[in-house]
Amino acid sequence: xxxxxxxxxxxxxVISKFExxxxxxxxxxxxxxxxxxxxxxxxxxxxxxxxxxxxxDRYWVLAIRKRKxxxxxxxxxxxxxxxxxxxxxxxxxxxxxxxxxxxxTKNLCNKEIIKNGFDCVIxxxxxxxxxxxxxxxxxxxxxxxxxKIFGLQISDEDLLKMVYENEINFVxxxxxxxxxxxxxxxxxxxxxxxxxRNKNYEHVNFFPKKYELVVCDTENEIxxxxxxxxxxxxxxxxxxxxxxxxxxxxKSLRDVNSDFLLRHFHMLPRKIFNRILYNMNERKxxxxxxxxxxxxxxxxxxxxxxxxxxxxxxDYEVSDEKVDFLVDTASNLNGVIASKMISCSAISSTFNIxxxxxxxxxxxxxxxxxxxxxxxxxxxxxxxxxxxxKKVSIKN
Numbered sequence: 001x002x003x004x005x006x007x008x009x010x011x012x013x014v015i016s017k018f019e020x021x022x023x024x025x026x027x028x029x030x031x032x033x034x035x036x037x038x039x040x041x042x043x044x045x046x047x048x049x050x051x052x053x054x055x056x057d058r059y060w061v062l063a064i065r066k067r068k069x070x071x072x073x074x075x076x077x078x079x080x081x082x083x084x085x086x087x088x089x090x091x092x093x094x095x096x097x098x099x100x101x102x103x104x105t106k107n108l109c110n111k112e113i114i115k116n117g118f119d120c121v122i123x124x125x126x127x128x129x130x131x132x133x134x135x136x137x138x139x140x141x142x143x144x145x146x147x148k149i150f151g152l153q154i155s156d157e158d159l160l161k162m163v164y165e166n167e168i169n170f171v172x173x174x175x176x177x178x179x180x181x182x183x184x185x186x187x188x189x190x191x192x193x194x195x196x197r198n199k200n201y202e203h204v205n206f207f208p209k210k211y212e213l214v215v216c217d218t219e220n221e222i223x224x225x226x227x228x229x230x231x232x233x234x235x236x237x238x239x240x241x242x243x244x245x246x247x248x249x250x251k252s253l254r255d256v257n258s259d260f261l262l263r264h265f266h267m268l269p270r271k272i273f274n275r276i277l278y279n280m281n282e283r284k285x286x287x288x289x290x291x292x293x294x295x296x297x298x299x300x301x302x303x304x305x306x307x308x309x310x311x312x313x314x315d316y317e318v319s320d321e322k323v324d325f326l327v328d329t330a331s332n333l334n335g336v337i338a339s340k341m342i343s344c345s346a347i348s349s350t351f352n353i354x355x356x357x358x359x360x361x362x363x364x365x366x367x368x369x370x371x372x373x374x375x376x377x378x379x380x381x382x383x384x385x386x387x388x389x390k391k392v393s394i395k396n
Contacts, residue, residue, distance in 0.1 A: 131345025302337030
């Protein structure tokens with residue numbers, strides 16, 4: 001089944017569920033929002049880093065319709081209707097399955113941005129291994145939909161700020177604005193470069209047609225993954241405070257260069273030094289990557305992505321045995337120019353950039369070697385870079 005048909009099928013499922021729950025689909029609006037993957041820049045977003053994410057063709061689909069009364073309801077294609085409350089008294093109950101959307105709705109109600117209720121049905125084919133790239137996609141789709149159906153006169157920047165603040169309450173400081181901007185503003189066949197210091201973003205051309213993006217999903221849950229990532233935030237904050245003792249004006253690890261860091265090697269705990277080293281090197285990799293993309297130097301670009309993985313594994317210590325095995329194995333297979341973990345995910349997984357002619361061979365060999373090593377199966381997804389969130393035209 002091709003990806004386009006899968007997405008069409010997902011849209012039809014949401015429409016059918018909406019009709020079942022609410023009697024008809026008159027005046028509904030449909031929105032699709034892709035998953036986001038951080039290609040480079042992982043874990044520099046809380047240090048004013050440079051991020052290079054991409055969007056792939058796995059989606060949240062959201063059907064939403066404004067109501068004349070104050071009632072708000074949520075559902076997905078596998079559940080009944082969840083009446084979340086009435087905005088008159090802002091007594092909107094929490095329910096884990098829809099917590100992100102309920103919290104966003106509470107915020108909208110508290111700020112009196114919306115004054116009527118709505119009905120909303122959601123569904124997704126995004127694997128859990130996409131982590132932050134999945135939950136960010138849901139929130140951006142929801143806010144985009146709310147803005148459209150209520151005709152809100154509020155800027156995208158303000159909406160994305162609300163998404164970020166809401167996500168922090170859900171996952172902590174690892175919430176990544178790069179995903180939000182990527183999903184909101186992304187274009188097909190282009191990556192988004194987002195500089196967190198100057199708040200500028202630009203679209204950069206992605207791969208020629210001869211390359212494909214492939215995700216390897218172990219479905220292996222990483223225990224305490226959010227806690228581990230948030231620990232890295234705290235360790236970086238310690239690093240910034242320590243370095244301020246030696247030079248005035250350091251606002252974040254964005255201000256640290258290699259000469260300065262090496263001069264103060266003996267002044268820092270080894271663990272803190274490694275965290276700073278990773279951030280410094282990753283920022284440099286992002287800067288170099290943008291130059292390689294402009295020159296279509298894809299092999300060099302891929303080398304940076306591999307180096308980024310081993311930086312996350314060795315200096316940042318957020319990888320695991322299965323992911324390292326997949327990256328190491330992939331890097332020795334024909335046609336693979338890049339392999340790296342999907343960071344900030346509760347599931348061990350990798351993305352790979354592969355010459356099209358070798359994709360089938362790659363999938364066969366990587367699956368066999370993973371099965372032999374761990375006695376379990378991989379799930380593999382062949383993906384492409386797509387547009388950001390958008391409204392879908394349908395016939396009622």
